[in-house]
Amino acid sequence: HSALTQPRSVSGSPGQSVTISCTVTSSEVESRNSVSWYQHHPGKAPKLLIFDINKRPSGVSDRFSGSMSGNTASLTISGLQADDEAEYYCCSYGGRYTWVFGGGAMLTVL
Amino acid sequence: EVQLVESGGSVVRPGGSLRLSCTASGFTFDDYGLTWVRQPPGGGLEWISGTNWDGRRTGYADSVRGRFTVYRDSARNALFLQMNSLRAEDTAVYYCARVYQRFFNYWGQGTLVTVSS
Numbered sequence: 001h002s003a004l005t006q007p008r009s010v011s012g013s014p015g016q017s018v019t020i021s022c023t024v025t026s027s028e029v030e031s032r033n034s035v036s037w038y039q040h041h042p043g044k045a046p047k048l049l050i051f052d053i054n055k056r057p058s059g060v061s062d063r064f065s066g067s068m069s070g071n072t073a074s075l076t077i078s079g080l081q082a083d084d085e086a087e088y089y090c091c092s093y094g095g096r097y098t099w100v101f102g103g104g105a106m107l108t109v110l
Numbered sequence: 111e112v113q114l115v116e117s118g119g120s121v122v123r124p125g126g127s128l129r130l131s132c133t134a135s136g137f138t139f140d141d142y143g144l145t146w147v148r149q150p151p152g153g154g155l156e157w158i159s160g161t162n163w164d165g166r167r168t169g170y171a172d173s174v175r176g177r178f179t180v181y182r183d184s185a186r187n188a189l190f191l192q193m194n195s196l197r198a199e200d201t202a203v204y205y206c207a208r209v210y211q212r213f214f215n216y217w218g219q220g221t222l223v224t225v226s227s
Binding site for chain 2: 034038040044046051052087089091097098100102103104
């Protein structure tokens with residue numbers, strides 16, 4: 001049972017937008033404001049896309065955006081490209097120097 | 111350029127031990143916390159352990175607490191993960207990552223640990 005619940009898969013066509021949700025379901029998460037998002041292509045290092053719910057590191061495309069409503073954080077990818085096909089994970093700080101990841105959502109670009 | 115390079119992964123028998131290393135470069139090592147995240151075959155990312163900038167604060171996931179120990183050596187700019195009493199379910203690619211505030215802004219390429227008889 002993960003403290004962060006994501007859909008197992010999402011899909012969209014090139015040029016479309018998709019949104020991946022991450023629902024905080026446990027008190028193990030100390031701060032919902034600490035939600036971050038990572039993109040992971042198989043065999044490569046994960047990449048930070050969003051931190052603190054909606055902040056984007058320099059160098060990350062503005063096609064990636066984050067938001068939060070209630071207990072659900074969301075990652076939206078606009079203008080889908082073939083290279084966006086990857087696994088996407090939300091993550092949150094759990095307190096006492098611990099973190100928890102969501103189960104991951106596989107994005108398929110049709 | 112920030113670089114994190116993991117090493118030490120190998121095949122080990124159940125009940126055995128292994129030590130992973132993560133060598134850091136391109137930043138002031140003592141300014142940042144570091145963490146270990148793993149991905150089992152066919153599975154998702156799992157945070158397992160981390161240490162703050164001076165090594166005085168450490169955290170562990172329930173799945174590894176009591177078996178794994180994280181520590182750092184500033185003289186060698188390195189993070190370590192001592193893994194004891196290894197189980198088949200510890201089979202995974204192990205990544206180290208740099209902690210900034212409450213997120214991980216740089217990651218290594220990972221090292222594979224296989225626990226099998």
